[in-house]
Amino acid sequence: MSTFHLVSLGCPKNLVDSEVMLGLLQESGWQLKESAEDADVLIVNTCGFIQAAVEEAVDEILDLVKIKSEFPRKYVVVTGCMVQRYGQNLVAGLPEVDLFVGTEGEKDICSLLAEMQSGSLQNKVHLPELFLMDSKVPRILSTPFFRSSLKLTEGCNNRCSYCMIPSIRGKLRSRPIDDLVLEMQHLQKSGVKEISLIAQDLTAYGRDLGNGVTLPALLESLLAETDVPWIRLMYLYPSGVSDELLTLIRENRRILPYMDIPFQHVSDSVLRRMNRHYSSFDLCRFVERVRDAVPDIALRTTMMVGFPGETEEDVQQLLDFLREYRLDHVGLFAYTNEEGSASEFFEDQCPEEVKKERLDRAMRLQADISERKLQSYVGQTLPVLVEGLSRETDLLLEGRSQYQAPDIDGCVYINDGMAAPGEIVNVHITEAQIYDLVGAVVGQEGNNAG
Numbered sequence: 001m002s003t004f005h006l007v008s009l010g011c012p013k014n015l016v017d018s019e020v021m022l023g024l025l026q027e028s029g030w031q032l033k034e035s036a037e038d039a040d041v042l043i044v045n046t047c048g049f050i051q052a053a054v055e056e057a058v059d060e061i062l063d064l065v066k067i068k069s070e071f072p073r074k075y076v077v078v079t080g081c082m083v084q085r086y087g088q089n090l091v092a093g094l095p096e097v098d099l100f101v102g103t104e105g106e107k108d109i110c111s112l113l114a115e116m117q118s119g120s121l122q123n124k125v126h127l128p129e130l131f132l133m134d135s136k137v138p139r140i141l142s143t144p145f146f147r148s149s150l151k152l153t154e155g156c157n158n159r160c161s162y163c164m165i166p167s168i169r170g171k172l173r174s175r176p177i178d179d180l181v182l183e184m185q186h187l188q189k190s191g192v193k194e195i196s197l198i199a200q201d202l203t204a205y206g207r208d209l210g211n212g213v214t215l216p217a218l219l220e221s222l223l224a225e226t227d228v229p230w231i232r233l234m235y236l237y238p239s240g241v242s243d244e245l246l247t248l249i250r251e252n253r254r255i256l257p258y259m260d261i262p263f264q265h266v267s268d269s270v271l272r273r274m275n276r277h278y279s280s281f282d283l284c285r286f287v288e289r290v291r292d293a294v295p296d297i298a299l300r301t302t303m304m305v306g307f308p309g310e311t312e313e314d315v316q317q318l319l320d321f322l323r324e325y326r327l328d329h330v331g332l333f334a335y336t337n338e339e340g341s342a343s344e345f346f347e348d349q350c351p352e353e354v355k356k357e358r359l360d361r362a363m364r365l366q367a368d369i370s371e372r373k374l375q376s377y378v379g380q381t382l383p384v385l386v387e388g389l390s391r392e393t394d395l396l397l398e399g400r401s402q403y404q405a406p407d408i409d410g411c412v413y414i415n416d417g418m419a420a421p422g423e424i425v426n427v428h429i430t431e432a433q434i435y436d437l438v439g440a441v442v443g444q445e446g447n448n449a450g
């Protein structure tokens, strides 16, 4: 029996691809090894949308190449977005790698590894035509059993000027509603309590299919044909959020009062150069509209500072917006000038030290806002999905409220009461920290979201 070791880098969408490779390999008799030293084939599923991710991937590959140098009979295989982005150009720089597989080639992983091991591989780089997974493709979850993601689409038809994803992942391809319902039912049977719906732009779901295939239509079917208690909406696009969607969220507590919705900036001139299709006025109206519709909703966004041509006035406008609208979670990043992006040759590129200073200022402000906002939960009782023993200490349990997404937001430390991983319990919040809450279990939440 052949064995493999798999390292998965990048976003939750890439993790689903890794889980599909896990499923395909295990279904055809391969055995997964936790340590690279114990495996015949060493696979790293890469991210490639920004240089920092590419550097992380190269470091990971070189670690595996070092192990191969000690055990020459091993193979190193590189898959994912970095391969899709750079293709054949990787061969010269990474000669020790035996096989490169692009994002659309992961379905062929078993036959490619067999050819590689038999020495009959025609080409080291495998970049096939566009592929879209479906519910029949085997998938082994790598997340805790009680939470997972459902990938609605591949690719993106937007053309944000700083973004490489459309050139890596291709045009928008949506999965049919009935196929997504089937996969969600599979996940429910395997014990999943929280499902994050993911895509490059969740609000674009179904635009390529037409026939009334939309995000609200999908949610109606998922609510009707599954009992998963927590459905979380990730990667929404501001101008794509309909009143129909807001009504669904308000009237169905299984769709969590939570939105991950990247704004990227609030200055009209910066948004225009980013080729984002909304204005500062739209964003202000949007936040008010969403909070009117779902008063307790938690809003997570992403903001980028240092975009070419960004002025001090633009930065002040961004900081004023954060101060006024006090968003729950804000991921702050500095612009990176990506080779091949539309903005690569934009004039007025920001010096790195200026980007850093603007980023630090925004992060200090948001940390203060986050801490004050979390104070509002003290004294409340919140449904919390228990993750297990805290990573900080065995004396505490750790979980997340419906206002906190996995891996990117804070958590709830439970300092009194017992509960098992995967349980949704009521926790009375007694304390708030900068990003986390503390509280005690006060009862079962049952299986339906609070």
Ligand code: SF4
Binding pocket: 156, 157, 158, 159, 160, 163, 164, 165, 166, 200, 201, 237
């Ligand atoms: S919406 Fe914009 S930033 Fe997001 S993947 Fe598409 S092009 Fe990139």
